[in-house]
Amino acid sequence: xxxxxxxxxxxxxxxxxxxxxxxxxxxxxxxxxxxxxxxxxxxxxxxxxxxxxxxxxxxxxxxxxxxxxxxxxxxxxxxxxxxxxxxxxxxxxxxxxxxxxxxxxxxxxxxxxxxxxxxxxxxxxxxxxxxxxxxxxxxxxxxxxxxxxxxxxxxxxxxxxxxxxxxxxxxxxxxxxxxxxxxxxxxxxxxxxxxxxxxxxxxxxxxxxxxxxxxxxxxxxxxxxxxxxxxxxxxxxxxxxxxxxxxxxxxxxxxxxxxxxxxxxxxxxxxxxxxxxxxxxxxxxxxxxxxxxxxxxxxxxxxxxxxxxxxxxxxx
Numbered sequence: 001x002x003x004x005x006x007x008x009x010x011x012x013x014x015x016x017x018x019x020x021x022x023x024x025x026x027x028x029x030x031x032x033x034x035x036x037x038x039x040x041x042x043x044x045x046x047x048x049x050x051x052x053x054x055x056x057x058x059x060x061x062x063x064x065x066x067x068x069x070x071x072x073x074x075x076x077x078x079x080x081x082x083x084x085x086x087x088x089x090x091x092x093x094x095x096x097x098x099x100x101x102x103x104x105x106x107x108x109x110x111x112x113x114x115x116x117x118x119x120x121x122x123x124x125x126x127x128x129x130x131x132x133x134x135x136x137x138x139x140x141x142x143x144x145x146x147x148x149x150x151x152x153x154x155x156x157x158x159x160x161x162x163x164x165x166x167x168x169x170x171x172x173x174x175x176x177x178x179x180x181x182x183x184x185x186x187x188x189x190x191x192x193x194x195x196x197x198x199x200x201x202x203x204x205x206x207x208x209x210x211x212x213x214x215x216x217x218x219x220x221x222x223x224x225x226x227x228x229x230x231x232x233x234x235x236x237x238x239x240x241x242x243x244x245x246x247x248x249x250x251x252x253x254x255x256x257x258x259x260x261x262x263x264x265x266x267x268x269x270x271x272x273x274x275x276x277x278x279x280x281x282x283x284x285x286x287x288x289x290x291x292x293x294x295x296x297x298x299x300x301x302x303x304x305x306x307x308x309x310x311x312x313x314x315x316x
Contacts, residue, residue, distance in 0.1 A: 009041045018052050027057060028067045028214055035071035047081050052086035061091060070095050082113040089119040093126070098140040101127055105147035108165070114158045117151070121135055121161055125168030132171050145172065149252060152180055163195035170199030178205075185211055194223050201230025209236055216242045221251040228254060232261030240269050247277060247285075256288045263292030266300030 002010065005026045005221055011019050025035040042050070054076050057069040069091060076088030092100060100123075107120035124144045125286065131141025134136065152165040166184055169177045181203070184196035197215050200208035212234065215227035228246055231239040238260075242290035259277065274296065277289035 005030075005037065009038060009045075012053065013041060018049060018056075021056060021060065024053070024056060024060065024153075025058045025067065027069050027072045030071040035075075038072060039075050042075050042079070047084075050079060050167055051077070051083045051087070054084050054091065058087050058091040070097075074103075077107065082116055085111070085113070085116045086119050089123050091114065092123060096126070096130060096136075098127065098136055098275035101140050101144050105143060108147050108161075109152050110316075114161055117157075117161045118164050121148060121151060121164035121168055125171065128168055129171045145169065149176065159189055159192060163192050167195055167199050167202065170202045173203060173205055177203075178207075180223060181208075190220060190223070192225055194220070197223060197226040197230055201226070201233035204233065206234055206236070209234065209238075213239050213242065215291070216246060221249075221254050224249065224251070224254045225257045228257035228261050232257075232264035235265050237265055237267055240265060240267065240273075244269075244273050245274065252284065255285070259285075259288045264299065265307045266296050271296060 004023075008019060008023055008026045011023075016167040030077070043116055045053070054073075057072060059176050061067050061069055073088045073091040073095075076091070077083045079085050079088065084275070085107070089104070102109070104120045104124050104127075108117050108124060111120065124147060127136065127141060127149065131138065131144070148165045148169050152162050152169060152258045154162070157165075163184070166180055170181060181196050181199045184192045184199070187196070195213075197212060200212050212227050212230040213236065215223050216239070218227065219223050224246065228243060231243060243258045243261050243265075247255055247262075249255045249258065259274065264276055271293070274289050274293040277285055278293060280286050280289065
């Protein structure tokens, strides 16, 4: 008699329809033996069903943090189908197992499909951050960094992959990365310039203040959005008047990014702006302003002061 996992695998291989989502929970937290069962059966599952399954597991994992489909995603990352590989890489977005670094590096540097390389570039960024936070050893961090750097400087690589590699590198404040960000900020391709501004904010380096503020009123709403976010990440107090203008931006995402940034920056003027907008007649504005004001109180208000008093460290 088959156990539930075996029945599920058989249904995927031979059934007429995709199994119900509830039954897919059998793929969560697989033991080694069960993971091997899935790996052996995987090639015999029709490709369309492998694609649907992988996307379903990604959605389920995002909705419920207790579900762990890592073993299945590790199978999918080696799939012959690029859609399955992309979804598998995306599904591993919270996995901090350093054994993934060489697997992702191989995908970044060797996969034939740009979308897979792009997903791998994004995924490797968390290991660079973990290295910067000294949560993993220097050697695995260096492996992730070197793969990203090689991709970023590869003149034959696609723009999308190179810009995602740059964004992942931007956690590191080394001269080589600073030079790449500066070069990207002057690129002829606007998407690359957008990534440069994103990277400036992610770096946490206030040296980029002039470049970031210059883009706050770009005609491109995507650029305005990233510039507003970067102002918040860099806590640029002098940008508050400009952000106040952007809270009236016609683009809803820019508008919300400006509110978020004010909550990160803090200060009396930012607080006054957010308190005013908490009374807005527009529901979306009220909600975004309220969330930003709560963040301001956490980062800069009485709670932040209490954390400093008790721990000697500012709230992160």
